Amino acid sequence: MLPTSRTLRLSLYTLLIIAGAALAATLAIRHAERQALEEDAARANQQLALYANSLHTLIDRYRALPAVLALDPQLRSALAGPVDAAEQAALNLKLEKINGAAQSSTLELLDHTGLAVAASNWRLPSSYVGHNYGFRPYFSQTRTQGTGRFYAVGVTSGIPGYFLSSAVLGDNDEFLGAMVVKLEFPELEREWSQGNDTLLVSDARGIIFIANQPGWRYRALRPLSARDMDEIKATRQYDKQSLLPLTHL
Numbered sequence: 001m002l003p004t005s006r007t008l009r010l011s012l013y014t015l016l017i018i019a020g021a022a023l024a025a026t027l028a029i030r031h032a033e034r035q036a037l038e039e040d041a042a043r044a045n046q047q048l049a050l051y052a053n054s055l056h057t058l059i060d061r062y063r064a065l066p067a068v069l070a071l072d073p074q075l076r077s078a079l080a081g082p083v084d085a086a087e088q089a090a091l092n093l094k095l096e097k098i099n100g101a102a103q104s105s106t107l108e109l110l111d112h113t114g115l116a117v118a119a120s121n122w123r124l125p126s127s128y129v130g131h132n133y134g135f136r137p138y139f140s141q142t143r144t145q146g147t148g149r150f151y152a153v154g155v156t157s158g159i160p161g162y163f164l165s166s167a168v169l170g171d172n173d174e175f176l177g178a179m180v181v182k183l184e185f186p187e188l189e190r191e192w193s194q195g196n197d198t199l200l201v202s203d204a205r206g207i208i209f210i211a212n213q214p215g216w217r218y219r220a221l222r223p224l225s226a227r228d229m230d231e232i233k234a235t236r237q238y239d240k241q242s243l244l245p246l247t248h249l
Helices: 005-062 065-069 073-079 085-102 137-145 186-193 226-235
Strands: 106-111 116-119 147-153 160-169 175-183 200-202 208-211
Touching: 005 160, 005 175, 065 160, 065 175, 073 085, 073 106, 073 116, 073 160, 073 175, 085 106, 085 116, 106 160, 137 147, 137 160, 137 175, 186 208
Parallel strands: none
Antiparallel strands: 106 116, 106 175, 147 160, 160 175, 200 208
């Protein structure tokens, strides 16, 4: 028996209702997924902001230290002329005590050529004293702008850190040298490694210099140009590091 028009209409309505319900369910699922993704992204951004803030807070805590020390009369006087052995010994002890009180990583005093005439780590085999750091960007920045900052692997110690520097000026505002504080982040990295998040900090070239994943430090997020490699070589920013690409995240 052929179906009546009423039966056909009823079947059509039923199919439309089923299709509408399926469409509504699909849209509801997509909306829920999108909302979940947006909430996850918001939580991730909040967490990322907390991590970034902890790093900025640590750096800001020491930002004024080299500027304050650059005003010290004893340090200014030392850079006004040749530093003899007795004066150097006194400067080393002074920087060692200040570094211990400030809980910074290292303090160093550079003359107008970038030569370290005194440093808080003078007792160590990796002492900065007697080494020239005029090739470092923070020194050239300080000489031309009054302050400098730079992240690099220590060419003497082999330990990476963030360098903050301020110009030491003479009575006529002539450039005598630079006061430099080095900050290292082992405690911050240990704190980050205890969480479940994957974290990394990279420089403008995409080179990772802080990470909580083994083997990620000094990996490149993108190919490095010949100019990048020349600048890295000149500044020895990542001294003796291969800078291999990071193949997966």
